[in-house]
Amino acid sequence: MATFSPSLPGNVNTGSWLRDKLFLGMTPKAYLRSLITPWHMVAAAILAIGLPVFFQRFAYGIGAVSNLTDTNPWGIWIGIDVLCGVALAAGGFIIASIVHLFGMKEYAPLVRPAILTGFLGYAFVVVGLMFDLGRPWRLPYPMTFAFGTSSVMFEVGWCVALYLGCQFVEMFPPIFEWLGYKRLRAWAMTLVLGTTVLAVVLSTLHQSSLGALFLIAPSKLHPLWYSMYLPVYFLISAVAGGIGMIIFESTLSHRTFKTQTGHLSHAQLDHLALGLAKGGAIVLYLYFWLKVVGLAHEHQWSLLLSGWGLWWLVEVIGFILAPAFLFLFAVRGLSPLLARVAAVWTVLGLILNRLNVSVVALNWNQTERYIPHWKEITITITIITIGVLVFQWMVNRMPILLQHPDYAGESH
Amino acid sequence: MNLNRRDFLKFAGATTATAALTSLPIKAEATEHFTGHPDRKGILVDTSLCIGHNCRRCEFACAKENYLPTPDKPPEDASVFDQRRRTHPDQFTVINRFPGRSEDMPVYAKKQCMHCDEPACASACLVGAFKKTPEGAVTYDASVCIGCRYCMVACPFDIPTYEYNSALHPRVRKCTFCFETKLKEGKAPACVEACPREVMTFGKREDLIKVARQKIARNPDKYVDHIYGEHEVGGTSWMYLSPVPFDSIGMRTDLGTTPYPELTRNYLSAAPLVMAIWPSFFLTLYLFNKRKDQIAAEENGKHKEESA
Structure with missing residues (x-):
């Protein structure tokens, strides 16, 4: 298997469709045996704990598995599964517009993995939402016959639904390459420009809308986090987080799926990581100053002296300004390692911000505070695990990381 | 600019479709001040x-x-x-x-x-x-x-x-x-x-x-x-x-x-702006970069001819 020419496990021809497309060219028995890896054991253990909790949630209601209350109606399912899920999946639209609209073709190898990450990210946001919504089977209602057009949530719902569809269309080329439908694939390629532009529009709208959701709670969200700039903060931090995720995810894929990434040398990947680091530094720096402007605009300087002020500084200095400088040092010192550290740091900072806005600093003035139930955490971890497994399943079958040999030489 | 009719129609179509698709569901409702039902x-x-x-x-x-x-x-x-x-x-x-x-x-x-x-x-x-x-x-x-x-x-x-x-x-x-x-x-x-x-x-x-x-x-x-x-x-x-x-x-x-409701009204009314401006902006950017590539390719071709 260890060769320099990249190969897709699924791209073999044994004469059996099932074997070629699903079992990576192996016999079912050999395929099942190949699944026994340490990572899969861990995943199986998580599923063994998580799936019964899934069942409990749907059989006995939200109350049976969560610490959500009348005072704290939103918890980590909104804070992590939805807010972080959407923001960290922003890499898809960012890298696609860098390549297709800004014309920086050297980032083309990163497009498909980022779009797959984005597509699955959103798909699992919807899965996560199923657990949080009281009546998840009514999810299509706002799109069919009950229109609450004055609601920011309505905009979020529509944009996320349309964007999920848009990303599915963006997934057509690798899916059709996998299945060998050449004509459909050719048609799908003509849609790339349109979907890329649509992706930017929809992402701008719903990334910012998620921040705008909290505009209606000025009496509940701590004034250091409440700002009329919340939509802008959410959008720009999603761009930073998305860039962080692209660097992180491409590094991880490069190590995990070695046989597929041989065409992209370490040196090339390092070069791309440093290029993205430049973008990360600029975006984070801008984000930092916007946070300061927001503070000044609402005359909240005195709040910095409280315990909440300290926590705000931890987020803004420690997880926005610090990774901005780390990215900068990485670019100046040509250190891809530092860029990767900064990327992970940025991602952690984004998670911290979303949790601060939706959980920690929300209802800060209530005596009854929310701490997630272990079953809520279990559900979140299980959903993420399933997401990673699906990512792995698709990458092993579809030309995501490498170019399909039939279309080699063509630009993505 | 090397933009033929077919291309133009494609872009025009994409822009319109984007705008139409995205503006369809989102309308900022209740944009006038509501003084309340008189006999409530x-x-x-x-x-x-x-x-x-x-x-x-x-x-x-x-x-x-x-x-x-x-x-x-x-x-x-x-x-x-x-x-x-x-x-x-x-x-x-x-x-x-x-x-x-x-x-x-x-x-x-x-x-x-x-x-x-x-x-x-x-x-x-x-x-x-x-x-x-x-x-x-x-x-x-x-x-x-x-x-x-x-x-x-x-x-x-x-x-x-x-x-x-x-x-x-x-x-x-x-x-x-x-x-x-x-x-x-x-x-x-x-x-x-x-x-x-x-x-x-x-x-x-x-x-x-x-x-x-x-x-x-x-x-x-x-x-x-x-x-x-x-x-x-x-x-x-x-x-x-x-x-x-x-x-x-x-x-x-x-x-x-x-x-x-006014806390989110302004935000919602900004959405149509994004839908109108973003597609034209990014498609222009795309055309600009495409043209740049074309000129580069043509010059490359000339160089080859000269050296041949």
């Missing part, structure tokens, strides 16, 4: 009259009217006041006790939905389950609710509650102003009828404001000079008088007078 009813709560302990008849009447379980603790049990209570799915109204002007004169304040003139819950609801009726009630329609609980986040008074323990039919629960059974026919809600001390006055909201003003004017020593709910969050159907400052009887005095 309201309730004036004079907290100085409420005896609380050994009574709580409003709580019991509410439970009966709405088929809710009878409150756990009987009227004579004073321990019910040891903790600040809030509304729950099985209790739409609660009486809380607060320190008054002196030790032996506590103030009892009833808590229930304020029935805002411009409700945050209604503007937050993505399926439009909440409605402000012309009679003054804010009603909730469980048949469209998907259970996102954004109404609970949006409500500045922490009123809506949720049936977390129902797997199949969880509903948001809150005071209904007895809309279906009483208010629709112009009658006072069950709690008001049950009150032995006439703490609550039911009537046209604008009349109640006059009543409240008179009460304050006649007894300036008895009341704080403020009608809570007259202007808070744009005005509410339920309004309060109090002998002590409102923030000391558990009511937030930092909510402002801006109707809550």
